Amino acid sequence: MRVKSFFSKKTVALSLALASFAGLFSGCVGSDSDTKAPETIAITNVSYDPTRELYEQYNKLFAAYWKKEKGQDVTVTQSHGGSGKQARSVLEGNEADVVTLALEGDIDELRKAGLIEDGWVQELEKNSAPYTSTIVFLVRKGNPKGIKDWDDLVKPGVEVITPDPKSSGGARWNFLAAWAFFGKLTGATEETQKEQIKALYSNVTVLDSGARGSTTTFVENGQGDVLLAWENEAFLSLKEHPGDFEIITPSLSILAQPSVAVVDANAKKHGTEEVSKAYLAYLYSEEAQRLAGQNYYRPSNAAILKEFDTTFDLQIALVSIDGDFGGWEAATAKFFADGAIFDQIYKK
Amino acid sequence: MKGKITRWVLVGLGVLFIALMLLLPLAAVLVYALRQGWATFLSAVTDTYAIKALQLTLLAAGITLAINTVFGLFAAWAITKFRFRGKQALTTLIDIPFSISPIVAGLVFIVVFGRIGWAYPLLEAWNIKIVFAVPGIVLATIFVTFPFVSRELIPLMQASGSDEETAAALMGARGLRIFRRVTLPHIKWGLLYGVILCTARALGEFGAVSVVSGHLRGKTNTLPLHVEILYSEFRLTAAFSVASVLVVIAVLILILRNIVEHKLKREERL
Structure with a gap:
């Protein structure tokens, strides 16, 4: 008897659930006109x-x-x-x-x-x-590794946190800002730029899929010495954790639109x-x-x-995607497409 | 004497391991959830988005449970009580969701039902949305929890063989009656156990659901996805508060399981 009731309750529950499943689909059909x-x-x-x-x-x-x-x-x-x-x-x-x-x-x-x-x-x-933004560095209080500009990021022992340029927009701005900086160094050629960028990315210890993931990695999980971050994201971290971090504005960055x-x-x-x-x-x-x-x-x-001139460093030199990289189409093909520069430097 | 020492060492190690690997992290979730007091906890848990996420999670788990129970019973019944060609292949196929990565499970649905998927024109014509909508979440959950019930039942039904069913059939009982009076009493334990595991997994599913969700707040966010969102919004306490809801549900499910197990055992002895 007990077995029987067990089964019939099940049946009722099943048919209820199935009915709700059917209702779900029909609900979706009607929803657009709402x-x-x-x-x-x-x-x-x-x-x-x-x-x-x-x-x-x-x-x-x-x-x-x-x-x-x-x-x-x-x-x-x-x-x-x-x-x-x-x-x-x-x-x-x-x-x-x-x-x-x-x-x-x-x-x-x-x-x-x-x-x-x-x-x-x-x-x-x-x-x-x-609205626009730019890319800045977020470092831990007192800047223990003495990071001031992009060339400090390639030094051995500096752990860099940045997201993956393949999946994250912010990461592409990071990459391009660094590339622009290394291009302005005296005697720079595309080869030296590639070498420097490669050195930078070999210092990257965590490559998250999005900017917020990287921020959490750096801020909440305490990984790395420097976070390459959206300016807005860096300020937000300062607000969330007053006194724990500092923003370092590099000598040159990119106008992120x-x-x-x-x-x-x-x-x-x-x-x-x-x-x-x-x-x-x-x-x-x-x-x-x-x-x-x-x-x-x-x-x-x-x-x-x-x-907001007291908030933002309005003096920072900014390169732009259209002026310095020939627009996104060209930049994507050159740097981020499959087998392009990012793949080349990150592979080895 | 020596045996006693060995026993205590082994038990001690076991307890220590469980404490470190399971109890400590779970306790940490609860402590973190309550570190800013009950008010913060309650406001995180009763937040509109949290409640909607919970409703969606329960809905998906409920449907999953129903469908997988029926399917699991059918599959196990077919595999153990009948002989047919391709039986081994079917058994292996059922196990696919166990061995496949959840992201693949999610992407499979995108490829089939997504905008560039082959079924899309048809769905579009009927104005049905599967991925990035609730049905996609349900499908993904069903996929990953597919084998739980049948996996529990197959060994049980194999062990009991089909002699009793054959006898019942010879005595003139029909299919459903055989199932209810002969088969079910043998497998109810395993069935219940499979159902409970399936529920627990369905409630906690993250990977495949994350792929097909689209993360639309209040619409396609399940509770585990909501935890991740809160976590990436710097709302750690809220994230752990909602996570603790999942923990509590899990613990309740386990207690339920034990009660049921205990009851069934006693009845069987009588």
């Missing part, structure tokens, strides 16, 4: 690692703005990870309405796949980069084109620019950037 409901609208922002805090605040700011403008409640679903990884997931079917990634190149992959229309870079001001774009194909499908466009355009408003500055991103609005 987004057209007038009083609420939902969009998905697939972003890169260090923007978590910025967009958490910006989403509230934008929701208030949109409510006032259109009387509509907008909810933004966030997703964060290494920039390349995130672009990949959108490419594979993660239906982002907007992408706010670390690199123009990552977003351009989506254009090549036909998800974003041609000419997206010109869609918004400043090459669709509403994280780009934003509407994923046209998905927005069209979800009927969210208008709100998606507004979401990105509002990033250029004074309030949003100030919010970016408060989150240690350099506002692209020059007047607002001035307000």
